[in-house]
Amino acid sequence: MVWTNLHAKIHRTIKSRQLFGHNQRLLVAVSGGQDSLCLIKLLLDLQLKWRWNLGIAHCDHRWRSDSEANANHVKNLAQSWDVSFYLETANEPLNSEAAARNWRYQALSAIAQANNYQYIVTGHTQSDRAETLLYNLMRGTGADGLQALTWQRPLTKEIMLVRPLLEITRTQTEQFCQELNLPVWEDSTNQDLKYARNRIREELIPYLRESFNPNVESALAQTAELLQAEVEYLEKATQQLREEAMGENINTVDNHYLRLNRRVLQKAPLALQRRVMRQVLQEILVDAPNFEHIEKLTALIVAPNRSQTDPFPGGAIAQVQDDWICLRSG
Ligand SMILES: Nc1ncnc2c1ncn2[C@@H]1O[C@H](COP(=O)(O)OP(=O)(O)OP(=O)(O)O)[C@@H](O)[C@H]1O
Numbered sequence: 001m002v003w004t005n006l007h008a009k010i011h012r013t014i015k016s017r018q019l020f021g022h023n024q025r026l027l028v029a030v031s032g033g034q035d036s037l038c039l040i041k042l043l044l045d046l047q048l049k050w051r052w053n054l055g056i057a058h059c060d061h062r063w064r065s066d067s068e069a070n071a072n073h074v075k076n077l078a079q080s081w082d083v084s085f086y087l088e089t090a091n092e093p094l095n096s097e098a099a100a101r102n103w104r105y106q107a108l109s110a111i112a113q114a115n116n117y118q119y120i121v122t123g124h125t126q127s128d129r130a131e132t133l134l135y136n137l138m139r140g141t142g143a144d145g146l147q148a149l150t151w152q153r154p155l156t157k158e159i160m161l162v163r164p165l166l167e168i169t170r171t172q173t174e175q176f177c178q179e180l181n182l183p184v185w186e187d188s189t190n191q192d193l194k195y196a197r198n199r200i201r202e203e204l205i206p207y208l209r210e211s212f213n214p215n216v217e218s219a220l221a222q223t224a225e226l227l228q229a230e231v232e233y234l235e236k237a238t239q240q241l242r243e244e245a246m247g248e249n250i251n252t253v254d255n256h257y258l259r260l261n262r263r264v265l266q267k268a269p270l271a272l273q274r275r276v277m278r279q280v281l282q283e284i285l286v287d288a289p290n291f292e293h294i295e296k297l298t299a300l301i302v303a304p305n306r307s308q309t310d311p312f313p314g315g316a317i318a319q320v321q322d323d324w325i326c327l328r329s330g
Pocket residue numbers: 028029030031035036057058059060061101104121122123124128
């Protein structure tokens with residue numbers, strides 16, 4: 001076995017970040033592209049040390065004409081490595097990125113659930129992290145959107161999504177695959193500049209690298225890393241503030257009615273006021289609340305008695321009643 005710097009790096013990362021322990025069952029999501037091939041190869045080589053039980057999952061979105069061939073390619077690789085292989089095929093071709101992604105995470109969770117894996121592992125890299133940060137930044141977001149791809153995220157109560165390659169760039173995974181002769185399946189849609197993501201990767205990042213900062217990817221990923229810790233802290237503080245603002249109601253809240261104490265909220269910083277309002281709206285609205293929704297509700301913290309908002313999508317209305325903001329769903 002060839003032992004490279006990437007092997008050493010990923011081993012250290014898994015250990016220091018406690019991404020997985022010994023003897024665990026890991027389901028590795030393999031598209032066949034350079035990132036996920038690099039990932040599976042690294043995990044296979046570390047498997048003995050950690051005594052993991054690895055499985056490979058592939059999702060066929062039926063998006064491209066070669067998607068079945070792609071699935072077979074991954075299946076053959078799994079067989080050659082003697083690793084369990086699981087395939088999910090979409091009932092109909094999924095031709096939007098968002099639909100494909102949603103379906104993929106559901107399909108992966110279903111495979112993990114049925115086969116007793118607590119971890120799903122993906123090959124997202126530092127480059128993906130930098131691109132996601134830029135993408136979200138341009139669409140407008142708070143710190144949550146800029147933390148861009150976290151190391152771990154619960155997919156369901158029992159299943160954790162883990163991304164061990166977040167400190168490794170796409171250039172490194174490409175080199176690794178070349179050095180170790182891994183048969184990468186080239187995704188033709190990756191070059192298609194119709195997709196914003198691809199334009200960020202193929203045009204914007206190279207431009208930023210050449211004109212502003214040769215290490216722009218790691219600089220952006222570092223920003224995401226810092227923000228991740230800050231978001232975690234803010235979310236904890238938000239939870240506490242919200243519980244305090246709901247007072248004794250916390251246990252009696254139903255889905256139709258909710259009230260928050262304005263005096264408690266008035267003492268809190270704006271960042272936490274907004275976050276409490278966002279959390280509350282996330283539970284009441286069908287779609288994710290936008291900036292304007294959150295601002296409307298936050299404004300009631302200091303508004304005169306009897307002020308109220310116009311209806312939120314779905315019909316919910318918030319009104320000031322003395323010390324309280326009362327929210328009734330539509
Ligand atoms: N068809 C697939 N089958 C299995 N795993 C996949 C597939 N496509 C992507 N993945 C997994 O997801 C990782 C990220 O892939 P990619 O960047 O193409 O997806 P994405 O849609 O941008 O993902 P995300 O929405 O999670 O950021 C891959 O490294 C791989 O682990």
